[in-house]
Structures are given as C-alpha cells and as structure tokens.
Amino acid sequence: MSEKELIESGDMKIGWVRNHMPVLSIIRDNFEREQPLKGHKIAMALHVEAKTAALVETLAIGGAEVAITGCNPLSTQDDVSAALNTRDNIDCYAKYDCCGDEYYEAIDKVLDMKPDITIDDGADLIFKLHTERQDMLPEILGGCEETTTGIHRLKAMEKDGALKMPVIAVNDAMTKFLFDNRYGTGQSSWDGIMRTTNLLVAGKTVVIGGYGWCGKGAAMRASGLGADVVVTEIDPIRALEARMDGHRVMSMTEAAKYGDIFVTTTGNVDVLTRKHFEVMKDGAILANSGHFNVEINLEELTAMAGSINIVRKNIKEYNVAGRRINVLADGRLVNLAAGDGHPAEVMDMSFANQAQCVKYIAENKLEAGVHPVPRDLDIHVAELKLKSLGIEIDELESHQTEYLEGWECGT
Ligand SMILES: NC(=O)c1ccc[n+]([C@@H]2O[C@H](COP(=O)([O-])OP(=O)(O)OC[C@H]3O[C@@H](n4cnc5c(N)ncnc54)[C@H](O)[C@@H]3O)[C@@H](O)[C@H]2O)c1
Numbered sequence: 424m425s426e427k428e429l430i431e432s433g434d435m436k437i438g439w440v441r442n443h444m445p446v447l448s449i450i451r452d453n454f455e456r457e458q459p460l461k462g463h464k465i466a467m468a469l470h471v472e473a474k475t476a477a478l479v480e481t482l483a484i485g486g487a488e489v490a491i492t493g494c495n496p497l498s499t500q501d502d503v504s505a506a507l508n509t510r511d512n513i514d515c516y517a518k519y520d521c522c523g524d525e526y527y528e529a530i531d532k533v534l535d536m537k538p539d540i541t542i543d544d545g546a547d548l549i550f551k552l553h554t555e556r557q558d559m560l561p562e563i564l565g566g567c568e569e570t571t572t573g574i575h576r577l578k579a580m581e582k583d584g585a586l587k588m589p590v591i592a593v594n595d596a597m598t599k600f601l602f603d604n605r606y607g608t609g610q611s612s613w614d615g616i617m618r619t620t621n622l623l624v625a626g627k628t629v630v631i632g633g634y635g636w637c638g639k640g641a642a643m644r645a646s647g648l649g650a651d652v653v654v655t656e657i658d659p660i661r662a663l664e665a666r667m668d669g670h671r672v673m674s675m676t677e678a679a680k681y682g683d684i685f686v687t688t689t690g691n692v693d694v695l696t697r698k699h700f701e702v703m704k705d706g707a708i709l710a711n712s713g714h715f716n717v718e719i720n721l722e723e724l725t726a727m728a729g730s731i732n733i734v735r736k737n738i739k740e741y742n743v744a745g746r747r748i749n750v751l752a753d754g755r756l757v758n759l760a761a762g763d764g765h766p767a768e769v770m771d772m773s774f775a776n777q778a779q780c781v782k783y784i785a786e787n788k789l790e791a792g793v794h795p796v797p798r799d800l801d802i803h804v805a806e807l808k809l810k811s812l813g814i815e816i817d818e819l820e821s822h823q824t825e826y827l828e829g830w831e832c833g834t
Contacts, residue, residue, distance in 0.1 A: 426505060433506025436473040437480070443767035445811035447578055447805060454485030457588070459782045461486030466538035468530060469569065470498040470547045470759050471517035474770035476507050481778050483512045490536040492529035493517035494544040497752060497760035515682040534559060534617045537600075540784055541566035542777060546573035546715050553585060565784035566588040567777055571599050571604065571715035572690045576625075589789035591780045593773070596796035598804040600636050601774045607765030609640025610760060612686060612712045613648065615762030619751050620708060627648030630682035633676065633689030634665040635659075637712055641686050642670055652677045655694075675699055684708045686719035686757075697723040703745040710757040721756040737761045775804045 424432065441448065454460065467583055469475045475491075483489050489512060491500040499517040509514040514536070516529040530551050539562055541548045549566055552559055565588060575593050580586040594600055603633045617624065628648040631642045638654065642665065645652050654665035655675040666672045679685075679699035683706070687694045692711045700723065711718045725731065727740040734749070737760070741748045751758035766769070779800045808818065818828075826832060 424502070429502045429505040430509055432499070433473075433476070433502035433504070433676075436500070436503055437476045437506055438596040440473040440482075440767040440770075443776070444474065444771035446771045447477055447481055447778065449779045449807055449811075450775055451481040451484055454481055454778070454782075455702050458486040460785055463487045463540055463564075463785055464536050465489045465542065465781065466533045466536060466539045466548055467491040467542040468494045468533065469542060469544045470764055471495055471504050471507070471515060472498065472500045472759065473503050474764065474774060477767075478774040478777055479513055479515075481512065481774075482781060483510060485778075485782070487540075487781075488512045488536065490514045490533040491517065491532045492540070493521075493526070494547060495759065496523075496526050497755045498545045498764070500763075506692050513742050530575050531556075536724075537562060538792065539564045540781055542569070543567070543573055544569035546576040549577065549580075549586075549588070549590065553580070553587065557587075559574070560587050563588045563718050565591065567591045567593045567780045567784070569773070569777065570594050570714050571637075575795065577692065581793050586793070587791050589640040589784070589791055591784065591789075591794050591795055591796055593780055593796060594778050596776045596801045596804070598772045599776050599796075599810070600803050603742050603765060603769050603777075604636035604641075605640035607640070607769035607773075608637040608688065608712055609642075609644040611646050611758035611762055612637075612641050612688075612710070612767045615757040615760075616684065616686070616708070616710050619735070619757070620749075622628060624684070627651070627683035628653060628681050630655065630675075630678045630685045631670075632685065632687040632694040632718065633691070633713070634661040635688065635690075637688035639665075639668075641712060642668070645686075646670070650684075653681065661741060679703055682707060685710065687711045688713055689718060690714060692717040693720050694718045695726060697719045697793055700724050700727055700741075700743060700748060703743075703746065703748055706749070707746075708749045708751065709754070710751040711754045711755050712758055714756065716754040719750065721750065724748065724750070735738065735807055772804050772808055774799065775807065779803070795821075 499519045504515045506516045516532045547712035629645040630653045652670045654670045680702045730742045732740045734740045735751045
C-alpha cells in the first residue's frame, strides 16, 4: 500500500470505532471544551490499533501533546499508525513486526518528548523510566497501566521499594476488567483463532489455561461455539468455579493429551512446555491471549521440532516426531496479533477510564505507588455506558438506604 492508501485505510478504521465508542465520545467533547490536558505531554505504549487511536485523539483534543508506540511487536496496525501521524500534536512510532531493538528504540523516541504523564499496557515505559532513563522521573506526575500483567510488574516494583512514581491501576477498575478482560478477550480471542485457522470450533476439545477474567471469557465463548471445554488452574477456588460453571477441570499434563485447541490466559510463564508438547495430538493448535509471549515455551518446541513450516498466515507448524503442532501468531496475544483486538464497545469503557485517569493525574498530586481508579470515576463510566445503551436503573429510596445502613431491623 502507498502511504496515502495506508492513511485512508487507517482513517476509515478509526472512523468506524469512534462511532461505536459513545462514552469516550462524551469525554472527548468535554475535553475539547475544557482543555484539561493543556500543557501536558503524554507518552504512551499501547497496542496501536483503531480503538487506541480514538483514545489518542481524545487526549490530543483535550490539549495534550502525545507520543505513542506499540506495546507488542505484532499488534501494531501500520495503517492506523500512519493515520495517527497525520494528526496535530500526535507522533506515532509504532511499526508492525519490528525486531526487539526497534521496539525499544521506539520506546526511547516516545520518552524523548519528555512526558509528564505515561500510559502503559504491560509497563514497558515505566520499566525504561526506572532503568536507563531515571533522570526523567522527577518530571513525571504519574502514569496509567492498562493490563493485569503490567499491574503485577508494578506491584512487584512497589513491594521492592523500586517504584518511584504514582501509577493508576486502570486494569483494576470494575468497568475495565469485568468487561474488557472477560467479554473483550473472550470474543476477540476466538475471532483471532477462527479467522486465522478457518476451522470449526464446535465439537473440538478446547483447553483454557487459567480461569481468571480472560480465561472465563475465553471458556464461556468456547462453550457457546459448541466446544467441549477443559480448564487448567493453579488456584483451587478458581478451579472450583470453572467446574461449577460446567467445564471439565484437570492438570495441564492430563489436558495436553486431549486438547484440539489450547488457549493460555494466565499472565504466567511456561504454561505449555516440553512435557505437554510430547503428548499432544497431531494437529493441535496453540494460541496465547496472555500479555507476553512467554506462556507457550517456543524455545523448547523449536528444539523438539524436526522442521518448522509456515502453513498459513500467522500459523507455524512444528513437526514433532510425526505430529504437527500449530502455533498461532508466534504465541503473541492472538486477538491482537492475529485480529483487531477487543470490540470497540468494550474498549469504550476501558479507554474512558484511561482518559478520566489521565485528567485525574493532571489535576491531583499523587504519591509514588500503585493507586486504584477512584470509585466515582469507575461508576461514572458505568452510568455513561448505561445511558448510551438507553438503559435506566432504579434508584434507592431514602427508607431503603436507611434499612441497608441500619442494624436494628432483623427477622
Ligand atoms: N489478550 C488481551 O487482549 C488481554 C486483555 C486483558 C488482559 N490480558 C492479559 O491476560 C492475562 C490474564 O489476565 P486476567 O485479567 O485474566 O488475570 P487473572 O489474574 O484474573 O487470571 C489469571 C489466572 O491464571 C491462573 N494461573 C496462573 N498461573 C497458572 C498456570 N501455570 N496454570 C494455570 N493457571 C494459572 C491464576 O490462578 C488466575 O486465575 C494477563 O497477562 C493480562 O495482562 C490480555
């Protein structure tokens, strides 16, 4: 595609999602009027696709100067990146399929703008700020973190006394993880797997590694598609929950023998390793929806393989002792590396949280550490979403509030 065609394609994608993100649109209109981010510089490392572009535009319209790059080498859409670069006050450095060095060079370029606010998805910007670019830390008012894995990293830094800036855990807003991680990852992971393989899900045994919010969504949608769902867990309560939700639960060592399609959603390392590859069926399909590409141990699979062939776009077939094991999108999050990511209506809430939290950081002085999303902001997102859906809910009457807050009334 020529540059002009890339920009047109990116503009079209952004226009489509903008029309399906009503909550972010309300915030965008308010930002345009009130200019709450005037004078602020925002550095971002997020999946550069259309919904993210709608957030970036919102921040720029609110008065900020924004520089953005990707947070994963395979999730950038080059047309969206090109379109963003045509906007005032926005620089985008993301490129699809960049190598490790290029990825970190782009992170550096984003930080060269000397931001006072950061937005991460996986904490790579913050990590860089705390290692090679520590001189910039005094200027940072705060940051926002989008995903579970990023929060884990930041909490580990906080525990070690290493976190030197305030960060809002946007992932942990109710209007983020209950919807984005569950319904967003649930639907978009299957979209990525189905469009990549063009195979039937009904009648297959699907193994979901991890029954957290992403795993619950992926399992729920697999059931809906007619799969026989097996869940693996390390947490007894979540394992029990999976069983009571109607799924079979077993160890991965056992599940590895039966699975036709494996989807890892743990945020952990080495969920699928040599001992699992050794017993997998011919034709098994492996996909990851967790943040980093560490859940499927591809080094071990590569070492075991007699040959490795690309058999379809985004599918590598590893030949292991006469069996074919197919890995989607090199084990990178399948919904973004082999799809368009979450549906726009879900990202509407996640990014409405991001925009509100950026404004909150600009207007409040926060201490270093991981902070929750203020409850009233979280509820505000839910209220706006309900309104956009035309749904009205009941309000507590005063005697009901008194009853709920009192202790005198019993049997
Ligand atoms: N693909 C996407 O678009 C997307 C969206 C949101 C979050 N994420 C990422 O997905 C991952 C999971 O997020 P979440 O919000 O569901 O987290 P979560 O903490 O709610 O769930 C993770 C689950 O995995 C389980 N687990 C950990 N190690 C395991 C192992 N070895 N075997 C089996 N189970 C194991 C945990 O007990 C937990 O129940 C994170 O990396 C997160 O950043 C991806």
